[in-house]
Amino acid sequence: MRKNLSLDTLRQEVKSLVDDQRFDLIALSCGIHDEPELAFHEEHAVALLTAYLEKNGFTIETGSGGLKTAFTASYGSGSPSIALLAEYDALPGIGHGCGHNIIAAAAAGAAVAARRAVNVCGGTILVIGTPGEEVYGGKAIMVEAGVFADIDVAMMVHPGVRNRVLTEALVCVNLDIEFFGKEAHAAAYPDQGINALDAMILAYNGVNSLRQHLREKSRIHGIITSGGEAANVVPGYSAAKFMVRCADMDYLEELKRKVLDCFTGAALATGARFEYRWGDVVYAPMNNNFCLARAFYENLESLRRPLEPFDAVGRLGSTDMGNVSQVVPSIHPSIAIAPPAISLHTEEFAEAAISDGGNTGLLDGASALAMTVAGLLYDKNLLNSVTAEFKQSLSK
Numbered sequence: 001m002r003k004n005l006s007l008d009t010l011r012q013e014v015k016s017l018v019d020d021q022r023f024d025l026i027a028l029s030c031g032i033h034d035e036p037e038l039a040f041h042e043e044h045a046v047a048l049l050t051a052y053l054e055k056n057g058f059t060i061e062t063g064s065g066g067l068k069t070a071f072t073a074s075y076g077s078g079s080p081s082i083a084l085l086a087e088y089d090a091l092p093g094i095g096h097g098c099g100h101n102i103i104a105a106a107a108a109g110a111a112v113a114a115r116r117a118v119n120v121c122g123g124t125i126l127v128i129g130t131p132g133e134e135v136y137g138g139k140a141i142m143v144e145a146g147v148f149a150d151i152d153v154a155m156m157v158h159p160g161v162r163n164r165v166l167t168e169a170l171v172c173v174n175l176d177i178e179f180f181g182k183e184a185h186a187a188a189y190p191d192q193g194i195n196a197l198d199a200m201i202l203a204y205n206g207v208n209s210l211r212q213h214l215r216e217k218s219r220i221h222g223i224i225t226s227g228g229e230a231a232n233v234v235p236g237y238s239a240a241k242f243m244v245r246c247a248d249m250d251y252l253e254e255l256k257r258k259v260l261d262c263f264t265g266a267a268l269a270t271g272a273r274f275e276y277r278w279g280d281v282v283y284a285p286m287n288n289n290f291c292l293a294r295a296f297y298e299n300l301e302s303l304r305r306p307l308e309p310f311d312a313v314g315r316l317g318s319t320d321m322g323n324v325s326q327v328v329p330s331i332h333p334s335i336a337i338a339p340p341a342i343s344l345h346t347e348e349f350a351e352a353a354i355s356d357g358g359n360t361g362l363l364d365g366a367s368a369l370a371m372t373v374a375g376l377l378y379d380k381n382l383l384n385s386v387t388a389e390f391k392q393s394l395s396k
Contacts, residue, residue, distance in 0.1 A: 007378045010117055011299065014370040017113035018363060025366065026359050028052055029105035033354050036090030039132035042069040045088035045101075046129060049073075049108055053127055056112045064128065065142035071129040072147070075111065076118035080383055082373050083126045083148070083328075084111050085156040085321065087133045097345045098134065099159035099337065099353040102362045106157050109362075110369035114377075117370075121377035126151070130320070135174070137281035139320035143327055151328045153292065153376055153386060156321060157365035159353060160334035161342060163300060164308045165293040167332040169286035170217060170245040171252050172318035174279030177203070177263060181272040183236035193234030197227040199272035200238040206262030207242070217316060218255060219245040245318055248285060283318040286332060287325040287393055291385045292372070296333055299371040303364050305335070329390040335368075337361035 018025075032045045046069050050060045058073040086107040087100040111127045118125050128147065132138035148154065158167075179200050184193030207220050214220075222242030228235030246255050260276065267274045297310055314334055321332045337360075338352035352358050376383050 005120060007375060010120060010374045010378055011371040014113040014116050014374050015367045017116055018109050018367045018370055021109050021112060022363060024052070025105045025109040025362060028108060029101045029359070029362055030354050032088055032101040032104055033096045036095035037088070038092060039089045039135045039138070040067065040069055042088050042131050045104060046071055049086060049088070049104055049127070049129060052108055053111065057115065058111070058127070065145035065147045067131055067138060067141060069129070069131040070138065070142060073111070073127040074124055075115050076122070076124040078122060078124060080152040080376065081124040081126065081150055082114075082376055083128050083151045083154045084369055084373070085139070085154060085324070086127055086129045087156070088129070089132055089134050091134060091345060094345065094347055095350045096353050097347065097350040099344070099349065099358070100133070102159045102337065102353055102358060102365065103156055106362050106365040106369060109366035110373065113366065113370040114373040117374040117377045123377045125373060133320055137283055137320040137323065140281045140283065140323040143323045148324055148328050152383070154324050154328045154330045155292070155296070155369055155372065156332060157369055158332060158334050159337045159358065159361055160314065160344065161336055161338050161340045162308050162314065162334060163305045163336050164312050164314050165297045165300070165331060165333040166288050166311065166313050167286050167319070167334065168313045168316060169283070169322040169332070170219065170247060170316050170318045171249055171285055172243055172245045172283035173252065173256070175222075175242040175244055175259065176277045177240045177242065177274060178276075179238045179267070179272045179274045181234070181236045181270070184234045186232045186234050190234060194236070194271045195234050196238040196272050197235040199266045199270040199274065200224055200227065200240055202269060203263045203266035204240070206265060207259060210258055210262060214255065215246065215251055217247040218251070219243070219316070220259060249282075252282070281320070283320055284322040284326050286319065286322040287330065289325070289329040289331055289386055289390055291382070291389045292329055293331045293333070295375050295382060296331055296368055296372045299375070300333070300335070300364070300368040302371075303367060305364060329386045335361045335365045
């Protein structure tokens with residue numbers, strides 16, 4: 001059958017199969033959006049996604065990589081093995097202000113449509129459900145657990161405010177800080193207290209002073225989560241959460257030492273004691289596969305989307321897709337669902353994620369993914385080029 005079918009025809013067929021799912025995919029996206037769930041608690045989203053994929057002939061395995069709300073859905077057999085990644089965790093207080101409902105529904109819709117390419121060309125299409133992207137780096141945990149060991153290519157599409165195929169992701173690690181002082185009556189016996197909140201504020205200001213002396217693209221930001229219970233009591237305890245980011249792994253260790261020096265200095269100045277804990281997961285930089293990105297770009301262009309130049313890179317952030325890209329040829333393109341004036345991680349972007357623009361982005365993202373899968377399965381030269389580029393990138 002493959003000899004009698006051109007790649008252009010196959011791509012149009014899988015696009016049509018995405019269109020056929022239009023109402024189901026919008027319902028799937030809205031169903032996830034309506035019940036936002038925080039990292040590693042995404043039971044509702046997983047239930048919706050796995051039910052939809054199982055209904056469409058996929059074999060489901062849950063608990064991938066030892067994570068309760070991770071899953072792997074597969075269709076077909078043998079090589080090549082193409083994975084579409086779904087994210088579905090939400091942000092505290094904002095819900096799906098990063099549009100993960102669209103990421104999840106696009107992956108599912110693209111995979112169902114790509115069954116046609118599997119039936120024609122062979123190979124395997126998978127949807128890998130990856131929880132906890134926002135805080136805990138679920139993909140990084142799954143990489144370490146070997147979930148991506150037998151995957152040939154990994155792709156996802158992220159909603160944004162511009163249509164771009166290349167993503168520059170910063171190295172990122174979380175830092176939890178606690179200061180321990182001594183409570184005392186703030187008016188009668190202030191001399192008997194050790195102010196843990198003063199220590200935290202002093203350290204926070206130290207971090208602010210540090211920022212201007214860091215390498216380009218470095219970022220440090222945080223929140224104070226505890227600073228006392230009553231204004232007339234010297235705070236004996238304070239706590240904060242920080243995120244430390246930079247362009248590469250080598251500089252991260254130096255940057256971590258500089259940040260801790262701010263807390264050490266505050267402890268010496270106030271007499272408070274501090275404890276810290278670095279996050280177990282480090283988000284890796286994104287290793288963009290340009291050959292794969294070019295194929296996705298051309299497919300997205302065929303959908304008549306207003307595209308940024310191919311080499312345009314979005315604003316800096318971090319993603320655990322970076323960890324996947326270190327072990328599998330990967331892309332993390334962005335598809336516009338809102339005007340550039342709207343920022344991600346806001347209530348406005350959460351609203352956009354179920355707007356008409358969000359639904360259109362969902363369907364176009366799913367179509368471009370499915371068409372790229374079709375190209376990889378049909379054209380062995382494309383897959384070989386993607387693989388060769390990835391191997392070369394690891395040797396640099």
